[in-house]
Amino acid sequence: MHSKTESDDQRPFTGLALEVIGREGSVAFIRDGEVVQSTDLPSEVRATASLTPALESLLASVNTAASDAETSRDESPLPTQTSRPDFIAVADGPGSFTGLRIAAATAKTLAYAWGIPVVTLDSLSVWAAAVLPTGSTEAANSDSDMPRVGQQMIVGLDAYRGQTFVGIFVATEARWQSDKEIELLDRADWLRTLGSASSGTWLTGDAIKPGLPTENLRVVDRKQTLASALAKLAHQKYLAGQTTDPMNVLPRYFRPSAAEEKAASSK
Secondary structure (H helix, E strand, O other), X not given: OOOOOHHHHHOOOEEEEEEOOOOOOEEEEEEOOXXXXXXXXXXXXXXXXXXXXXXXHHHHHHHHHHOOOOOOOOOOOOOOOOOOOOEEEEEOOOOOHHHHHHHHHHHHHHHHHHOXXXXXXXXHHHHHHHOOOOOXXXXXXXXXXXXXXXXXXXXXXXXEOOEXXXXXXXXXXXXXXXXXXXXXXXXXXXXXXXXXXXXXXXXXXXXXXXXXXXXXOEEOOOOOOHHHHHHHHHHHHHHOOOOEOHHHOOOOOOOOOHHHHHHHHOO
């Protein structure tokens, strides 16, 4: 497994980020804390079929930009030395059962093959970070795009079956800080959470649907791909040594699948 050495200080650290939190997903490549390229997976193709081609295209593009050397058209871009990252980042849940499984398996396989660590982050923290502009430290961003310190935000991810994954965050000077354990709420509790939130609370996530009591809340959209947000969060964790051995990477579902629940109820 690769570990940081003195020679590493002479070059920028790079990372590959991938997520399939929902029905779609995204990938990104980060170098020295800055996302150099990111793309969403095509919505018309299932992630099972589109994730690997998206990663290959991303790494081929990064490799081409970083090196003047020509790569053979028949050679896979995945194992090249130039594009091989220092770490792989993956959102490990909650989210789509199939999506999380595919993302975790892909991250584990590539990291093991390359001999590099994995950085994992929960899906709601990634969503929270994605509402900030890509260059969130640049003066060009509107003040309204940036939360004040102490600002609260609710992130809701659609868990289907009438349920919602919910996270509560508070803005610090540097980032969104989780203020509560992730909860799986039924519709009544989800509505109660929204209805009792303080006026001006930010609200984001794919569970924000028409008809919800959001009149006193500020609904905010993502300003970057989820993979971009994931990459930047993971870069900080990597520098802090907060990594995971590839063989220990597992998706966190937060509840049984529909098939598991059905099997359990029939016993």
